[in-house]
Amino acid sequence: MTTTVQQVLEQKGAVTHAVTPDATVIEALALMAERDIGAVLVLQGEQMVGIFTERDYARKVALKGLSSKDSRIKDLMTPNVCTITPSHTIDEVMSIMTQNRFRHLPVVDHGRICGIVTIGDVVKSVIAEHEATIQQLSSYIAGDIST
Template sequence: MRTVRQVLESKNPEVQAVGPDAPVIEALRLMAEHGIGSVLVLDGENRLVGIVSERDYARKVVLTGRTSQQTRVRDIMVDTVTTIGPDDTVAHCMQLMTDGRFRHLPVLEDGRIVGIVSIGDLVKAVIEDQQVELDQLQRYIAS
């Protein structure tokens, strides 16, 4: 099974983030510009203090009648963020996401952010691994 480090090697290493006092519209713009579903929330010292996703926006802004220009990220972010390390396995990450019902996991190494993985990244890795295994089995059977 692949590790998170291997998954990150095949991704753009850039991580999108906003500050907790930024307006929600700023987080939404980042998500739209980069085609992503969440952004990390970092304090002034680049420490992870939360994560905000499209789901948070829909549930905590749209459905409550707030505006994305006047609502601050801190008001809708999830502040108890589950994180992983680069040596965690894809299977472990999928289990965390399933149990926690979320789709993004920040990756920390020595206390600093080195990436983020989404459920899509993990599913892609599983499919690729299964295809390699299938190819190997087919070659074995054919030989």
């Protein structure tokens, strides 16, 4: 059985956290630290205009010696965000993440943001699938017909 993004969101929840393009980097970092997350969506009203990640901070702020309290998200975010839908499979998501070196993918359904899937979510899902397969094979080998 292949797990879908919808199933992952049902387990983890669909909560997303966002800042505006005019927010400062320090505001975004504070939100990320408070929520223990690695990325925030950048929303202009209801419209997603970008994503700001720990990687953006490390490469575009810290390494360049910019000020976190003076720098604006709109100048440092990743625009043109790659998104996935609830019907994507975890295998497809893993492929997209690997090919593009993404760790966070917003989930959009008919223009509405309905969650975010992280590399951690993908790994957890793959491990759960493998454990289920191992359990089924173990039951089969042991002769447990009820499985």
